[in-house]
Amino acid sequence: MAPLVILVVVTAGLWVAGRAGVRALRPWTVPLRGGLAAMFTATGLAHFIGLRQELIAMVPPALPAPELLVTVTGVLELIGVAGLLWTPTARWTAGALTVLLVVMFPANVYAALNGLSPGVVDELWPRTAIQVVFLAATIGVFLGARGTFSPVRR
Numbered sequence: 001m002a003p004l005v006i007l008v009v010v011t012a013g014l015w016v017a018g019r020a021g022v023r024a025l026r027p028w029t030v031p032l033r034g035g036l037a038a039m040f041t042a043t044g045l046a047h048f049i050g051l052r053q054e055l056i057a058m059v060p061p062a063l064p065a066p067e068l069l070v071t072v073t074g075v076l077e078l079i080g081v082a083g084l085l086w087t088p089t090a091r092w093t094a095g096a097l098t099v100l101l102v103v104m105f106p107a108n109v110y111a112a113l114n115g116l117s118p119g120v121v122d123e124l125w126p127r128t129a130i131q132v133v134f135l136a137a138t139i140g141v142f143l144g145a146r147g148t149f150s151p152v153r154r
Contacts, residue, residue: 001121003039004130007137011035029090029144036137037084040077040097047074058111076100084141094141101134 014034018025025031047055047070059066077100083093108131111117112124121127 001130003043004133006042007035007039007134009035010038011137027144029141032137032141032144033084033090033094036094036097036141037081039134040081040084044074044077044081047071047077054116055107057116058107060106060110073100073104091142094138098135098138098142101131101138105131 011031011034014025014031015028018031025034046052052070055070056066059069063069077097080093080097080100083089083096108127109124112122112127116122121130
């Protein structure tokens with residue numbers, strides 16, 4: 001739940017700042033990129049500190065080297081943060097993060113179905129709904145950064 005809160009709060013704060021006159025935050029994708037960067041910073045760091053053992057436990061047993069997989073995905077998330085924040089790479093980074101979210105989702109399913117996280121938000125349907133929000137955000141940046149997609153009619 002914390003990553004969702006981070007995404008929403010940071011995106012909303014940057015969007016409000018953009019509407020208040022901070023020109024650098026004007027294109028709608030910029031606040032969303034900032035929110036995603038904050039979220040992936042938190043989740044990427046969790047691969048190394050705080051939740052590392054829980055994340056390793058979430059890796060389905062059919063996959064080899066859970067520790068390595070958690071390390072690699074954490075590094076990829078942190079690289080994604082840099083890519084989101086640099087405008088020339090933001091679009092393709094958002095596309096890559098979309099793929100990464102899809103590839104990592106089976107670990108969330110495994111954790112939910114095996115009771116590895118006891119909270120209501122950690123059950124399969126809430127996890128899935130939250131994942132859809134994350135995917136909508138990354139896909140929105142991917143499509144919006146091209147300039148051909150706008151969620152708001154002009």
